[in-house]
Amino acid sequence: MNKILKAEHIQKYYGNEGNLTKALDDVSFSVEHGEFVGIMGASGSGKTTLLNCISTIDTVSAGHILVDGTDITELGAKKIARFRRENLGFVFQDFNLLDTLTISENIALALTINKTPANEIDGRVQSMAQKLNIAEILDKYPYQVSGGQKQRCACARAIINDPKLILADEPTGALDSHSAQMLLSTMQGMNEQLGSTILMVTHDAFSASYTNRILFLRDGKIFMEIRKGNDSRKVFFEKILDVLTMLGGCQDAVR
Numbered sequence: 601m602n603k604i605l606k607a608e609h610i611q612k613y614y615g616n617e618g619n620l621t622k623a624l625d626d627v628s629f630s631v632e633h634g635e636f637v638g639i640m641g642a643s644g645s646g647k648t649t650l651l652n653c654i655s656t657i658d659t660v661s662a663g664h665i666l667v668d669g670t671d672i673t674e675l676g677a678k679k680i681a682r683f684r685r686e687n688l689g690f691v692f693q694d695f696n697l698l699d700t701l702t703i704s705e706n707i708a709l710a711l712t713i714n715k716t717p718a719n720e721i722d723g724r725v726q727s728m729a730q731k732l733n734i735a736e737i738l739d740k741y742p743y744q745v746s747g748g749q750k751q752r753c754a755c756a757r758a759i760i761n762d763p764k765l766i767l768a769d770e771p772t773g774a775l776d777s778h779s780a781q782m783l784l785s786t787m788q789g790m791n792e793q794l795g796s797t798i799l800m801v802t803h804d805a806f807s808a809s810y811t812n813r814i815l816f817l818r819d820g821k822i823f824m825e826i827r828k829g830n831d832s833r834k835v836f837f838e839k840i841l842d843v844l845t846m847l848g849g850c851q852d853a854v855r
Contacts, residue, residue: 768799809834
C-alpha cells in the first residue's frame with residue numbers, strides 16, 4: 601500500500617530548559633492511501649499538537665514527517681506554504697468560511713489560489729457540490745444556510761483540489777447531533793467513494809466510530825491503536841468507549 605503519511609519519532613517541546621513541557625514524546629505511525637484515521641486522547645494528550653505539526657502550522661522539535669514522500673520538516677517557509685496549498689485539505693470546527701462570498705465562491709477560493717484555469721472552476725465546483733448534496737445552496741451566503749450545510753461547504757473546499765491528505769480538527773465540535781451525523785456521513789462518503797485520506801482529531805467516541813482506525817494518545821505518546829475491521833459501527837463505538845474508560849477519559853466520550 602501507498603503510505604501517504606509517515607511520522608517518525610516525533611518530539612515536540614514547549615518552553616525553555618528551566619520549564620520544559622514535552623507535548624509529543626517519540627510518536628511514530630503511518631497512514632496509508634484511502635484510510636480514515638482518528639486521533640483521540642484527553643485534553644493535553646498531544647492530539648492537537650500532533651495535527652498542527654502534520655499540517656505545518658507548527659514545527660517539530662525532533663523527528664520527521666513525510667507526506668507522500670516529501671519530508672515537510674525539511675522545507676523552508678516558502679515551500680511549506682506552497683506544499684500546504686497543493687497537498688493538504690483542512691476541515692475546521694468553526695468552518696472558516698468568508699461571509700462576503702457565496703457558498704460557490706467559498707468552495708472556488710481554493711482553486712483560484714492554486715491558479716486553476718478560470719474555465720474549469722465552475723464545473724469542478726458544481727461537480728463537488730453535487731457529490732456533497734449542497735448544489736441547491738451554491739448561490740447563497742454562509743449566513744443563509746444551516747451549520748451542517750456550512751460544514752459540508754467546508755468539506756467541499758477541503759477536497760476540491762484533490763489533496764493527498766485531509767486534516768480535520770474536531771469537525772463536529774460546533775454542530776448539533778443531527779448536523780454532526782450528516783457531516784460524519786459526508787466524510788465517510790468522501791473516504792469510501794472519493795478515496796480521500798482523512799486524519800481526524802476528536803474527543804468524541806461517536807465521531808470516532810466513523811473512522812477505520814484510531815490512535816489513542818496519552819501524555820504525548822501513542823497509548824493504543826484499534827481497528828474497525830469487520831465490526832459494525834455500534835460494536836466499534838463500544839470498543840472506543842472501553843479504551844476511553846481505560847484512559848480515564850470516559851466523561852469526554854458521551855455526547
